[in-house]
Amino acid sequence: MYDLVIIGAGPAGIALAAEARAVGHEPSSVLIIEKGIQHNWAIRQFYPAHKKTTANYKGHVAECEGLLCIKDMSKDETIRFFDDVIAHYNLNITYQVEAYDVEPVEDEDGRHFHVETSKGIFETRVLAVAIGVLGRPNKPKEYRLPPSLKDRLMFDITSRRIENEEVLVVGGGDTASEYVQYLFQQNNRVTLSYRQHEFKRLTGTNLTALMAMEQRGEVSILRGSNIDKVQDEGGRPHVHFKEEQYPARTFDTVVYALGGTTPVNFLHMLGIEFDSNRPKIDRHGETNVPGLFLVGDLTVSNTGGSIITAFNSAARAIKRIDKMMRVTQPSHSMV
Ligand SMILES: Cc1cc2nc3c(=O)[nH]c(=O)nc-3n(C[C@H](O)[C@H](O)[C@H](O)COP(=O)(O)OP(=O)(O)OC[C@H]3O[C@@H](n4cnc5c(N)ncnc54)[C@H](O)[C@@H]3O)c2cc1C
Incomplete structure (x- = not known):
């Protein structure tokens, strides 16, 4: 029986485990379950290779409430930062284990959770779900x-090397801008389709970079464009736009950068209540199921x-989780 099991070794899961270690809990009483072969599987998959990780991403205030904090750095430095945190706090992570169900169990010792995974059942007193939203990228709903x-229709840019291609990026947020910058560096001819006329959601550096690229002719931006349909033309995506000013074109690859969605079904299955499509949690991230917490991207709008909002959610969660863990006895088993 673990005191705390955390599902997901991304920024939130790692920060929560580090917070637990910092307040005195043994490595053997806290376990992180990660489905990838390495930590931060989502970041490795979705961040472009030379991306700069910014501390104030999407305009979130870069103020750290807890143990962990980052400054602007490269993708490699970001991964190394987490390598160091894991080593420093001696975090206990089991890789290539995917959690797919959780069952709350009541017995004479009180409530605990059975976490069902691809490698068997893990038991824990307190459970934190830190699986983020990046594993479920948004897909266009208006067309097939x-x-x-x-x-050729991609939702990340690492699952296949994209070089010397005609690429359409769809989206208008920071991810879309970063994908455009990266794909241009990889010698692609890049077009960006955004349904709005102005880039209001972009942070300063990404807006400046995108506008400068447009001025230099390094990206063609289709403002106010909406895709009507995508057809297979000899194995390549032929894209029709609703707007007459944008004629249909064939691309080698279309990359969608439309953000991610909350894994609603998974959270429903755990018995978590929702309020207007958002899971209901209190300020410590605890759900309506006592002892079941959400941290990281699952807790934001x-x-x-x-990354910093993920760290901060972990710092708030540990304040209550610590008290819960102190009334439990560590003894560990995997059924
Ligand atoms: C392209 C892009 C660029 C970004 N740039 C920045 C930036 O510059 N600065 C910044 O601060 N933020 C940035 N972000 C946002 C930031 O990456 C996220 O807010 C942050 O990673 C959220 O952390 P998390 O731990 O909640 O979730 P995630 O990072 O998504 O981690 C979740 C982990 O859980 C694992 N997992 C998922 N399901 C299961 C399961 N069932 N069982 C076991 N493990 C599971 C995943 O493999 C993953 O390792 C960016 C996001 C994207 C997509």
């Missing part, structure tokens, strides 16, 4: 994506969070 184009 031909299955035959599966490899639909516009998405940042």
